[in-house]
Amino acid sequence: MKILITGSGGQLGQEWVDFCTKKNISFQSFSSRELDITDKDSVSRAIKNYKPDVFINCAAYTKVDAAEDNKDLALQVNGEAVKIIAQICAENRIKLVHYSTDYVFSGEKEDSKIYSEGYSEEHEINPLNVYGLSKRKGEEALLESDCEYLLIRVSWLCGRFGNNFVKTMLKLAKSRKELSVVNDQFGSPTFADQVVEQSFKLLEKNEDGVFHLSSKGIATWYDFSKEIFAQKKLSVKVIPVTSEEFPTKAKRPAFSKLSTQKISNISGVEMIHWEEGLARLLKQL
Numbered sequence: 001m002k003i004l005i006t007g008s009g010g011q012l013g014q015e016w017v018d019f020c021t022k023k024n025i026s027f028q029s030f031s032s033r034e035l036d037i038t039d040k041d042s043v044s045r046a047i048k049n050y051k052p053d054v055f056i057n058c059a060a061y062t063k064v065d066a067a068e069d070n071k072d073l074a075l076q077v078n079g080e081a082v083k084i085i086a087q088i089c090a091e092n093r094i095k096l097v098h099y100s101t102d103y104v105f106s107g108e109k110e111d112s113k114i115y116s117e118g119y120s121e122e123h124e125i126n127p128l129n130v131y132g133l134s135k136r137k138g139e140e141a142l143l144e145s146d147c148e149y150l151l152i153r154v155s156w157l158c159g160r161f162g163n164n165f166v167k168t169m170l171k172l173a174k175s176r177k178e179l180s181v182v183n184d185q186f187g188s189p190t191f192a193d194q195v196v197e198q199s200f201k202l203l204e205k206n207e208d209g210v211f212h213l214s215s216k217g218i219a220t221w222y223d224f225s226k227e228i229f230a231q232k233k234l235s236v237k238v239i240p241v242t243s244e245e246f247p248t249k250a251k252r253p254a255f256s257k258l259s260t261q262k263i264s265n266i267s268g269v270e271m272i273h274w275e276e277g278l279a280r281l282l283k284q285l
Contacts, residue, residue, distance in 0.1 A: 079137030107253020159192025
């Protein structure tokens, strides 16, 4: 299997590079600076030169709040670029692995009671912000293409590489003994190493279609931060606050737990609880 990875400078892309290196899998990787996925000629050239069996797209515009002011750029990178990649992959019979987000769902508070196990892959799409809309446009481009694909949605992504909530909390703990953290947004952290391992299993089993990848259990950002400090034995007081007390430019869903029932039914794939995933990540860090 020959793999081409885009967005190799991000936390998921770097995890894929590390995985392929350790597993001795043939791959070529490009950071977003090295390969502009919105440029059709550049993407075509990269594919022609390397001739991969699988194209793994980790490149994305991920600045949720900034997307509100940069809608065109977000739509171009997260939407139009996916259409370009899918078309080229279809023409060259290359399987495309593309990652999306829990933010494609509206995340109504009441849904936490109705869908206690999380949103299924078929749940109605209704993004609340520009970032979610842009990622949905990418999904639509892929679903409407003739490309063989794996569309994988993740939520609250954290890993060894790049910036994420876990690293931010650990950094803040060095200078502050008290933190206010939102306690009315519910979901489940997803860990980058798990995403890559499970994605690869789906490839090995020649699966296709839409899958949700996350962890067992549910938490708020407040719960998550408390567990980070508890596992690291850090003395930091965490104060629960509402979303209204911590306003952001982009509206966040109150509930964005992803159901992993579909992928759990596949032999050899096992979901771990988010607390266990966190413990693994903290050891890696």
